[in-house]
Amino acid sequence: MSLTDRQLNLISKQDAYNGKAEISDGEGLVVRITPQAKIYFDYRCRFNKKSLRIRIGKYPVTSLKEARRKHKLMMELRESGRNPNIALTGELEFITLDDCVAYWLKHYVPQLKAGTQALYRSFAKNYLIGAFPERNVETIPAREWMQWLDTISLDKPKTANSLFTKLRACLNFCKSKFIIEKTDLDRIKRQHVGKAPEVGTRVPTFSELSMIWLAIERSRASSSNKALHQLTMLWGSRLSELRLARRSHFDMEAGIWTVPKELSKTNTPIRRPIPTKARMILERVMATYDDVLFPGGDLDKPITISAANRYIRRIRDGLPIEDWRTHDFRRSLSTGASELGVMPHVVEKMLGHELGGVLAVYNKHDWLKDQLEGYELYAEKLDSYLK
Structure with missing residues (x-):
């Protein structure tokens, strides 16, 4: 009634x-x-x-x-x-968070590298879209932003911290394009959200590297997956530089691997020599696969980062050594090569880093010969533990 x-x-x-x-x-x-x-x-x-x-x-x-x-x-x-x-x-016309995310994904994210695009789209799908449905993004109070981030932080503090930086980047981009004027998220500081990612300190020793190498050799996995991680260990490269590599990136006659700027974190090509031990593995890979050298289930597509990480997690769980990640191989190369007498500027080039200061502007030399000597010394040291 x-x-x-x-x-x-x-x-x-x-x-x-x-x-x-x-x-x-x-x-x-x-x-x-x-x-x-x-x-x-x-x-x-x-x-x-x-x-x-x-x-x-x-x-x-x-x-x-x-x-x-x-x-x-x-x-x-x-x-x-x-x-x-x-x-x-009474605000029937306003900009929502979903509107901002859609604009950011359409007009900014496509300019980034493929891996970064995938990461940003994943964060948007899993956390941002639908977080504040039909709410004016400019009037959401700082308290609600913080409560939402704190809820995520309970189980995933590092994810919450990373999410905050991506959300802030999204909203700042929309402000720069005059889509919105301001939000209360500006009142929140990153150090108050979750837990910032720790700077890596783990340096797997040659003894540990040899255990990882042998575990990879003995594992049940595709030859491309095994080769991907062994070559990453030998070169100290970023995983994505190899994972997304194509046959054309390797000049076997000249003995040079060129990472194109599209796959380079520094947005400049990276040139590395192909040392003996890496060449042997690379030749086997090239004899097995076509243009995509490190494919997953689909031979025409590179193995996904999740599949690569899943494999290495299985290897890690079966070894009685302190926790480690594939990215730690870079720290091992830097430390190990330096201990073997390789000069710092050469090590930086081996890692694919830009040199600092004036050198970064004027000196474009790759020190390929010195890099090759460093890689050969490093591989010989690793071999001594494998034997």
Whole structure:
């Protein structure tokens, strides 16, 4: 039975009330009545798989007619997939977080490297899209931003910290394009969100590297997956530089591997020599595979980063040594080559780093001969442990 103004008026004039605490007007519109005879209009519904109870107003400041008008608008918004709270703010046209993310993914992210694009799209899909449905991104309070980030941080503190930087980059890009003016996220500092990624300190020793090498040799995996990680160990390269490599990147006659700028973290080509031990593995790979040298299940596509990491996690779990990652091979190369007498500027080139200061501007020499000597020394040292 629908409510009437007369019914509400009679209740509101009482000093105390001991009747039903809640009376329905139909389709989710209810009045809540306190023992002190105070009357409130609420809208109860489900939105985005959650139960909502939205306070419309207090009677008689908000009349029954006005409550029904707002209730009707709320139902229309909900049925169209929009947050019914919008009916109370009057902001029927505004920019949401989803709008910002979509704009960022379309106009900024495609300029980045393929791996970075995939990472940003994954964060957007898993965390950003749908986080604040039908909310004006410019009016979301800092407290709500922080509560949302803290919820993620409970289980994944490093993810929350990384997510914050990507969210901030997204919103800053939208501000630079005058899509939005400001948000309360600007009030939050990165150090207050989750846990920042730790700077790596793990340096697998030659003894540990030999154990990892043999575990890879004995594992049940595709030859491309094995070769990918063994070559990464020998070259000290970034995994993506090899994982995405093509046959054309290797000049076997000249003995040079060129990482194109599209795959280089520094956005400049990286040239490395092909040492003896790496050449032997590379020749086997080239005899087995076509243009894509390190494929996954599909021979025409490089193995995915998740598949590569899953494989190395299996290797790691089966070894009785301190926790390590593929990226730690770079630290082993840097430390090991330096201990073997390789000059610092040569080690930096072996790692694919840009030289600092004026050298970065004027000196484009690769020291390929010195790099090759360094790689041969490093491989010989590793071989001495393998034997």
